[in-house]
Structures are given as C-alpha cells and as structure tokens.
Amino acid sequence: MRRPMLMLILLAVVIAFAACAKEPARLAYPQTKKVDQVDDYFGTEVADPYRWLEDDNAEDTKAWVEAQNKVTFGYLDGIPYRPKIRERLTEIYNYPRYSSPFRVGEHYFFTKNDGLQNQSVYYVQKGLDGAPEVFIDPNALSPDGTVRIGLLGASLDDKLMAVSRGEAGSDWSEIRVMDIETKRELPDRIRWVKFSGAAWHGRGFYYSGYDKPAPGDELKAKNEYQKVFYHRLGDPQEKDALVWEDKEHPLRYVGAGTTEGEEWLILGLSEGTSGSEVWVRDLSKKNAPFTLLFPGFEFDANPIEVVDGKFLVHTNDGAPNFRVVAIDPKAPARENWTTVIPEKPEVLSGAGTAGGYMFTNYLKDANTRVYQHTLDGALVREIELPALGSAGGFGGKRDEKVMFYTFTSFTYPPTIYKFDPATGASEVFRRPEVKFDPSAYETRQVFYASKDGTRVPMFIVHKKGLELDGKNPTYLTAYGGFNISLTPSFSPAYVPLLENGGVFAQPNLRGGGEYGETWHKAGMLDKKQNVFDDFIAAAEYLIKEKYTSTPRLAIEGGSNGGLLVGAVMTQRPELFGVAFPAVGVMDMLRFHKFTVGWGWAVEYGSSDKEDQFRYLYKYSPLHNLKPGTCYPATMVTTADHDDRVVPAHSFKFAAALQERQACAKPVVIRIETRSGHGSSNLSKAIESLADQWSFMFWNMGITPIYK
Numbered sequence: 001m002r003r004p005m006l007m008l009i010l011l012a013v014v015i016a017f018a019a020c021a022k023e024p025a026r027l028a029y030p031q032t033k034k035v036d037q038v039d040d041y042f043g044t045e046v047a048d049p050y051r052w053l054e055d056d057n058a059e060d061t062k063a064w065v066e067a068q069n070k071v072t073f074g075y076l077d078g079i080p081y082r083p084k085i086r087e088r089l090t091e092i093y094n095y096p097r098y099s100s101p102f103r104v105g106e107h108y109f110f111t112k113n114d115g116l117q118n119q120s121v122y123y124v125q126k127g128l129d130g131a132p133e134v135f136i137d138p139n140a141l142s143p144d145g146t147v148r149i150g151l152l153g154a155s156l157d158d159k160l161m162a163v164s165r166g167e168a169g170s171d172w173s174e175i176r177v178m179d180i181e182t183k184r185e186l187p188d189r190i191r192w193v194k195f196s197g198a199a200w201h202g203r204g205f206y207y208s209g210y211d212k213p214a215p216g217d218e219l220k221a222k223n224e225y226q227k228v229f230y231h232r233l234g235d236p237q238e239k240d241a242l243v244w245e246d247k248e249h250p251l252r253y254v255g256a257g258t259t260e261g262e263e264w265l266i267l268g269l270s271e272g273t274s275g276s277e278v279w280v281r282d283l284s285k286k287n288a289p290f291t292l293l294f295p296g297f298e299f300d301a302n303p304i305e306v307v308d309g310k311f312l313v314h315t316n317d318g319a320p321n322f323r324v325v326a327i328d329p330k331a332p333a334r335e336n337w338t339t340v341i342p343e344k345p346e347v348l349s350g351a352g353t354a355g356g357y358m359f360t361n362y363l364k365d366a367n368t369r370v371y372q373h374t375l376d377g378a379l380v381r382e383i384e385l386p387a388l389g390s391a392g393g394f395g396g397k398r399d400e401k402v403m404f405y406t407f408t409s410f411t412y413p414p415t416i417y418k419f420d421p422a423t424g425a426s427e428v429f430r431r432p433e434v435k436f437d438p439s440a441y442e443t444r445q446v447f448y449a450s451k452d453g454t455r456v457p458m459f460i461v462h463k464k465g466l467e468l469d470g471k472n473p474t475y476l477t478a479y480g481g482f483n484i485s486l487t488p489s490f491s492p493a494y495v496p497l498l499e500n501g502g503v504f505a506q507p508n509l510r511g512g513g514e515y516g517e518t519w520h521k522a523g524m525l526d527k528k529q530n531v532f533d534d535f536i537a538a539a540e541y542l543i544k545e546k547y548t549s550t551p552r553l554a555i556e557g558g559s560n561g562g563l564l565v566g567a568v569m570t571q572r573p574e575l576f577g578v579a580f581p582a583v584g585v586m587d588m589l590r591f592h593k594f595t596v597g598w599g600w601a602v603e604y605g606s607s608d609k610e611d612q613f614r615y616l617y618k619y620s621p622l623h624n625l626k627p628g629t630c631y632p633a634t635m636v637t638t639a640d641h642d643d644r645v646v647p648a649h650s651f652k653f654a655a656a657l658q659e660r661q662a663c664a665k666p667v668v669i670r671i672e673t674r675s676g677h678g679s680s681n682l683s684k685a686i687e688s689l690a691d692q693w694s695f696m697f698w699n700m701g702i703t704p705i706y707k
Helices: 002-021 059-077 082-093 492-499 516-521 529-544 560-571 597-604 610-619 648-660 682-700
Strands: 038-041 044-047 102-104 107-113 121-126 133-136 147-154 160-167 173-179 190-193 199-201 204-209 227-232 241-244 253-258 264-270 277-282 291-294 301-307 310-315 323-327 338-341 347-354 357-364 367-374 379-383 390-392 403-409 412-419 426-430 441-449 455-463 474-477 503-507 553-558 578-582 633-639 667-672
Touching: 038 610, 044 610, 059 648, 059 667, 059 682, 082 492, 082 682, 147 199, 190 204, 199 253, 199 264, 204 253, 227 253, 241 253, 264 301, 277 301, 291 301, 291 310, 301 347, 310 347, 323 347, 338 357, 367 390, 441 529, 455 492, 455 529, 474 529, 492 503, 492 682, 503 529, 529 553, 529 560, 529 610, 553 560, 553 682, 560 578, 578 682, 633 648, 633 682, 648 667, 667 682
Parallel strands: 474 503, 474 553, 553 578, 578 633, 633 667
Antiparallel strands: 038 044, 102 107, 107 121, 121 133, 147 160, 160 173, 173 190, 199 204, 204 227, 227 241, 253 264, 264 277, 277 291, 301 310, 310 323, 323 338, 347 357, 357 367, 367 379, 390 403, 403 412, 412 426, 441 455, 455 503
C-alpha cells in the first residue's frame, strides 16, 4: 500500500511542477500582411515587407492600427492594479505649477497649471504686485485640450504679442497676434509654419515657413525649401514679402531673429541638427545686403547680443567645450575675432545677457554651474545654487533690474528664484507643494566603464536605505545624441516607481553634450555604436552592483532614445526584462525620406551613401530583429500626429518584432490619437504613464503598494 501511495504523491508533485513551469499563453497578435518589397543598397538587397504601413492614410493601415490597439488595451485592461496607478498619478500631478515670469514693458507674463489642466494657462499682470489675469487659456480652444500655445515675443512698443498655436501634437503651427492690453486677437493668420519664431521689426515680424503640403501628406511629406518672410500686420499671408530663400539647397533650416532694439536681422542656417551658418542685415539701412557673420556648417554658433557694434557669439569653433567670441560684422573673418569668455575644462552649455551683464551656464559632470560676467567677459560672481542639479532662465532685457530662474533636481521640485543682478542675491519666489516626500529619497552619481574603457556618469535615485539584493524594479532611461545634455530634474512621472521600491537610473551617454563637442562626436555617425555600448554597460553595472537583475530591469527612451532602446534590445535581448521604445527612429535606412528626417543625417548619416549605409544597416533596429529570439516584454509607443518621427517607424518595428518573438513575453504597440511627438495634453500623459508602469510591474511580477 505504501509504494503506490508514494508513487501517486511523486506524480502529483511532478504534475504541479510542470504546471508551474508551463510557459504562459502567447498573445494573439493581429495578422500583418507582407508585401514583396526589396530595395538594393549598393549591391545589398534589403527586404521591406511592411512598407505599406508607411501610408498612414490607407484604410488597411487604419484597420491595422485599430486591431493593434484592441490587443494592447485588452492586455492592459487585464492588469488589476492599473486603475490604482492611474489614480495615484492623477493625485501626484494635482498641484499648482508655475513658470518663471518674464517682463514685457510694465507687464509680467507667466504660465500656471492649477494641477490637472490639460494645458498650462498664460497669465499677465501689471508689475510684480499686480493681480494676475488670464491672457490666453489653451484649454478653452479645443474640446479635448490638445491645442498648444506658445508666446513668441512682443513688439518693440510692448503692445502686441505674437502667439503660436499648434493642434494635436503636430509640429505644424499657426502664428497669431494678440493685443496685450485688451487681450484681443488680431485677424492675422500665418499658416504652414514649423520650427519658427516671430522676429519683430516695426509693424510686423519675420518668420520661417514652408510651402503648403499636398492634401493628405501634411504629417508625412518631406519638408523642403524653408524660407523667411516678413509679415506686415493687417495684410493677408499671401502678401508677405519673401526675405530669404535658397533654391539650390532644399534641405536647410533657416530661422530669423532680431536684436532687442530691432537694429539687426539675424538669420541662422543649418543643414541638420548641428552646424550653423549666420547671416546678418543692418536694419537701420534701407535695403542693406546680408553679411556672412559665421560661415557654415562645421561648427555651431549662437549670437547672444550686440555690444559696441560687435556680435557676442557662443560657439565651439576653436573650442570643443565652447567659448564666447566678439565678431565685428564689418570684419567677420576668424583672425579678427576676440575671445570674451575662453574655453574651460567644463562645457559652456549656454550664454545669455540681461540687465547689462552676461550669464554663462556650465556643466560639471552634468550638473549646472552659473556665472555672472560684465559684457567684456570679466567675472563678477558665481551664482550660488541650492544643491547639485539644473538651473535655467538667466536672461532678459538690457534694462532688467530683477531676474528669475528655475532650479530643479531629481528630488528637488522646480523652484523659482528671484535674482538681483546688482547684488547677486537670490530668494525663493515660488516653491511648489508636491504630494510626495522627496526627503525620503536620495540621488547618487556614479561613474562606470563602458566597453572601450570610457568613463561614463550615471545618476541613480531610490529610497534611502534601499537593500541592494538584485530584486529592485529598475527603470533605465537615456538619450545619447544630438548634443543634448540630460541633467537632473524632478518629474511626478517617476513617483510610482520610487514609491514601490524602484530605482531610477539616468546615464549620460556619448552623443550628448555633457562634455562638449568631443563627447558628442564620439557618439554620432560611424561612432553611434559607442552610445549603445555605454547604455549596455550601464545595465551591466546596475546588475553587477545588485541594484536589480535582468527580469526586473526596464529600459526606456524616446525619439533618438527610442532608437537607443530598439538597438540595444536587438543586440542584447537577454539583458533586459522590459523595453519601452517610444516614438523611436527604427528604420535607419528610410528615416530621411519623411518630414524633417533629412535633418538628422548630420547626426546619423544616410543610406544614400554607401559607407554610411553599411554602419546604419548594422544597427538599424528594424533590420536586426532575428527569428527564434526571445525579446524583452515590449510596449512600443507612438501617436497618429507625430510628424517628427513618423509613426511608420514604430508600426514596422512592432510588426516585425511580433513576427519574430520566440517566447511568450508580450509585444504590444500603443498608438495614441490626437497626439504627437509626446503627449499632447496632461490627461493623455497620465493615461500613458499609467499604462507604462502597469505593463512594467505586471511583467516583473510586482504588485504595487496602492490599494
């Protein structure tokens, strides 16, 4: 009797273990058709079976989007604590948030969000003690709160304000004009504007515009031949005067600016996201010609002020960490330049003027240092900041007596300081009251070695006293490109992670601007693999130091950061537990064929050139997904109005990833509507974040603390 009973017990145990070890059911993905599309790149044939998904207006693409969203939201609806995460995010975001005020004559402008408003409201008041009045409320301009507003600048007499207006997250905007005193809108309408300001001169302004795209192609057609026009108030746009065009170079940006007193018109040209050329025109002389102030396009140049007839220019020409030089437009050759602020070991990330002074912003290991100088470069003082973190806003008019700047860090909510440029004294002007205790958390900055031995910094944020047992949910995010620096800043978005014992990690990868142009160039073009190696090394560091382990390591990045996530998850799929490639550049062979993608060729290269095709093809996320591979649990995100990185990138990547996923880890794509390169309003942002944290915790096997 005893032996049969023992056998039955053993059999039951085996069955139980088998049941536990059984792989969870795979998601049933929508059927994605393939087409017979093969392109020849310098003798290499590359299949593109999902080319049809590039047509976002096609009915079969719309049906595919609907089917994918049905699967995605069906999956998310099955996560029981998702509503509680959404509730907590809503609670966290529900506090008043302000921007620094800026002065226009006797008026001060600032934005305020009461807490859960989809868009911040613009206010205006007379003097610092005046009663604030609503200048313009974007929330009243559309039923879903997806109209965005920006103030582009005031006329010289301080009576009129140029306003940009964009819808549903698109980069396209319309310029309008408002009377500051009456808050009434003038009839002027300037359409088909993208990446433009409004540079006032007299009774009108200069702006940059494109030709009207063909119907149906507004969100995907290649944007070419940007021009500069002058609009005189009261005239229809058709009468605007053409000021600058270049028929020989269709793939150039051109932006217009005027100096504070409208003495000069400044045109800044670029062939992409780095490298400048600057032309100037003396507006005091009728029909004066343009003068080449700074030749392009090898270096960057940003004119910041005119002093004694010479332009102060922030540039990396002759200084990879940047410097400020004075250039005489009458003798602009390099040999005639005068150095005003010399290069330092730290990168000079920006410079501006206000109140008769110049302010320089340096980065020391991705933390801000701010200095005040006379206009001839002499040091006045270092601005004492409250902690390690990020500060910005040191700018204004020549007669400013009071200035404002904002300081923030990972556990320091954005606080506005009032600054006296005469004495250097700072005092708190507005401090937010957040529904979260930052003092319970700590920030560390560590340095780790990348694959080639390069020393890379990384910020790590977590609860004080966190146990390093390799079990903590960890969220690793980075960017690594376009000379963009990631510095410490507070965001309510990360609170659900930190409150649940999570770790937030942000490395400063090569390709960014944290250590100047040398750091940037070490992560661009044929050196882009360095960026991916830096990110992979950051993940390995977090695992080695027992902050986390692969099953509980999530990676995230948006835009160029989405490319980063797509590249590393294809190169090292076994290293990560969860992946969030957001609005990413996933097809490195065709990115330059849509909207402003051509402008990224200076950073990435182009498949139109054989040597560049070779390295692009080697890491392009879409082209390096391999059958029979178990990829991390992945939620791709994009939006229907993203006309910067068009959604076709994410569509094609998600379709290929679903086809090649060899295990039951889910691969879903979340496609937002009436949104663009980032959430178009706060409610959409909260919904997206709730879905992200729910997906991450669920696939890590973690139940959040929220009841």
